[in-house]
Structure formats: C-alpha cells, structure tokens
Amino acid sequence: MTDIPLVDLAAAHAEVAEEVATGFKRVIAGNAFVGGAEVAAFEQEYAAFTGVPHCVGVANGTDALELALRAVGVGPGSEVVLPANTFIATAEAVARAGGRPVLVDCEPDSLLIDVDAALAAVTPATRAVVPVHLYGQLAAVERLRSGLAGRDVAIVEDAAQCQGATRHGRPAGADGIAATSFYPGKNLGAYGDAGAVVSADPALTALVRALGNHGSVRRYEHDVIGMNSRLDGLQAVVLRAKLARLADWNAARRAAAQRYDELLAPLDVVRPVTLPGNRHVWHIYCVRVPGTGRRDRVLEMLTAAGIGAAVHYPYPVHLTPAFAGLGYPPGAFPHAERAAGQLLSLPIYPQLTARQQAVVVAALTAALAH
Ligand SMILES: *Cc1c(COP(=O)(O)O)cnc(C)c1O
DSSP: OOOOSSSSHHHHHHHHHHHHHHHHHHHHTTTOOOOHHHHHHHEEEEEEHHSSSSEESOOHHHHHHHHHHHTOOOOTTEEEEEEEESOOOHHHHHHTTEEEEEEEEEETTTSSHHHHHHHHTTTEEEEEEOOOOOGSSSSHHHHHHHHHTTSOOOOEEOTTTTOHHHEETTTTTTTTTTEEEEEETTTSSSSSEEEEEEEHHHHHHHHHHHHHHHTTTSTTOSSSSOOOOBBHHHHHHHHHHHHHHHHHHHHHHHHHHHHHHHHOOOOOOBBOOOOOEEEEEOSOEEOOSTTHHHHHHHHHHHHHHHBBOOOOOSGGGGGGGGGGGGGOOTTTHHHHHHHHHHHEEEEOOOOOOHHHHHHHHHHHHHHHHO
C-alpha cells in the first residue's frame, strides 16, 4: 500500500512544472529577483481572484499580519484581541508589532473566534481584533464589524488558510484589511516563504508596501522605521501558475470534504462544522476524536498505516511557553483546550482520489475500533 500524505505538493507541482520552468527562465533573464514585473502581475491577478482591489506581496504570512497590524496603527500600548485557537504566528505578529495579545476562546462547534467574547474583550486600549479564518472558512466578520461600529478598533483578518473562501459572498479583506500566507502547504503555496496583504483601501496597502520596503516610498528616503519584507520574482512565477488553477483546486477540495463527510458519518468522530453563509475552501479537514488520550493513539495508528494525519494545533496560544507571560492559566479557554486535545486533520489536497479517501477512512475505522 502506498502512503497517503497530508498534503501532496508533488502532485500540485506536476500540474505547473512547465509554466514554472519557463517563468523561472524569464525572471533569471530579466534579473528581476526582488519585486519586478512578475510580482506586479501576481499582485494584480491575486486582487482580481479574491475580488479585493489592492494587494501587496510580502515575504511571508507572519510579516503580512505584522505589517497589516502596523498599518492600522498597532504599536506599543495597543491591545489586540485574537483567538486562543490559532497558529502561533497570529499572536507572534501582534507581539512583533509591539502590541499585547488579548486572547479569547473559540466557538465550541466551528472552533472559530467567539465573536461575543471578542467584543467583550475590547477595552479603550484595543486597537484591533484579528479574526482567524481557520481551516478554510471565514469567521463571522460581519457580526464583529457591527459590534465594533462607532469604535476606533480595526479588524485585521488572518486569511492565511482561506484563499478563495467567501462569507455571504464577501472575501476576507473586502471591508478592511486581510493578511495571507503562501507557505508551500497553503491552498495557494509558493516554493518557499511568501505572503500578501489585501485591502479595499489603497492608502492601507500603500502603507504596508512602504513599511515592508524599509519604510520607503522613494529610494533612500525613509519616513518610518520599516523592515525588509518583499515578494520575490521566482515565487511570483510559482504563485501565478498555481493561482490560475486555484478555483479548480478549491472545488476539488470541496468535493473531497463532502466525500469525507459522507464516509465518516457512521464513525465515532465529530465532523467539521461549516457556518451558514460560508463558501469553505478546506485548507484543513479536521475531525474531533472524543475521549481522553484517544486522539493521540488514533494518530499513532494512522501514522503507522502510512496515512499523513496531523494535529492543527496541539497547543492553544496561551499554553505555549512563548506566551506563558500573558498569564492565562490552563482552563482559561475551555473550548480551545478541548479542541487541542481532540483535533485530527486528515489528508486533503486537490488531487486526493476517492480511492485514497476510502483507504484513509478504513484506517481510521480500524484505529477507532482498536
Ligand atoms: C500559515 C499561517 C500563518 C503564517 O504564515 P507564514 O507564511 O508561515 O508566516 C498565520 N496564520 C495562520 C492561521 C496560518 O495558518
């Protein structure tokens, strides 16, 4: 039996290999290694794809978040509200921008940010709230936005996992600013690190571009202390080739998720919940395995059977040593903590076949029965 990976980057590469090879030749011939025509073209194409008019390519998703936070005014003394159930980068970006992360729990079913808890955590020091569109679907940003109406608090969306997703027809960043990651394993992945910030407000993206280019709009004129966070031409070639296929790839992910939903219905696992109004792009398909320690045993058995299962994520932010200094004790965010102990991500990628899914589900069935 051949192994089934969590994500099959080789299968994606096979589809774009020729375009990437000719694009790389173009970049090398033109010596446009940082920025340049490929990057500009990608930024336009990504803006058109998402439907958010302005896009700035940056070096990675964590930088994209940090730059977006700085662009809306987060700095020393700012509080930023974010969910405890997220990848560590969301909290890192807040800290790197000089802000103080204020954590809130997730909803028990969708595992996305608890909007009511986020609104309740807002204080006069709050400069931004970061909803994280985890696993491939958007959190209820419209409820967050109406709850924040009239207050001077920005919404900076963490859209690293939701390229192509919409909520009530609106993409991340359409009404504010969103940061995304093109880490290789993301729905749209580069061949290295890359990221982007999108916004409908050209002043915000212009600020992000300047901050990511040494605080400079004109060469050698530095208005603020910025950083070096730019997209490079070779990555833009890869991203353009993959972007042309992303709608089809996301549709294939949706079909695979639906197949899992059907195959897993009889099993003793909790299947993922999609919020009404969401067009999900299934960056991650994660079930929950109830029972103490049971998830870890199931994961071990799947690994032994050659199934690329994983946990996203084993520790909520407040239980990592890096953020222990925030002072949240175990038990502070019960839904996030329970999820961390139960979540199990199954292989999902556009080229995953129905046969492979049947093998995954058979292995999971056996592991659960053990
Ligand atoms: C991947 C990811 C990031 C960070 O992106 P990098 O490109 O790896 O820096 C941020 N937030 C979430 C939710 C992510 O999944």
